[in-house]
Amino acid sequence: DAGVIQSPRHEVTEMGQEVTLRCKPISGHDYLFWYRQTMMRGLELLIYFNNNVPIDDSGMPEDRFSAKMPNASFSTLKIQPSEPRDSAVYFCASSFVDGGYTFGSGTRLTVV
């Protein structure tokens, strides 16, 4: 298995622009998670899905953030409009119901 695949690996964008991060989970995994990592706040859970349905989005910072999972093999995290404080590494992870998470390599987002 290729593991959890995230794209792009790096993204630099100007403030106000829309940013879309993509994730392909491991085939067969029931759960998908989006995390954000910063030096100040560590790893924060933004949202997670079970069988493509959003279960808990209480970690999503504000309305500028949205996430979708149209099918079992693809999810997106969108920021519109982006702000400099959104700069962070965004991780996608997936798992079976009774397993630990497998993380992707992350997307490093820089908003200038």
Add this chain to the structure above:
Amino acid sequence: GQQLNQSPQSMFIQEGEDVSMNCTSSSIFNTWLWYKQDPGEGPVLLIALYKAGELTSNGRLTAQFGITRKDSFLNISASIPSDVGIYFCAGQASGTYKYIFGTGTRLKVLA
């Protein structure tokens, strides 16, 4: 968001030394996980613990699920340079599937 407290925050050790780190929470957890993160990569699962008091090993790594269910410990024996990285604990509370991550312990090994 909620985080677990890990200590120490960082440590420098000599190659060959043993390492100990811990993670504490004000909440009870049903599952504890330990991850390692290398620079530029996502965290990789090292050990999973499912029962209070459980002691589990993975090579030179040994982790324990605290009896109170509010803490966990990770030990690394005979450290080597490739042990360098950030170690995270993660806890899962009853009634939820999401894991809360610790603040991380940054390990540096001096050859």
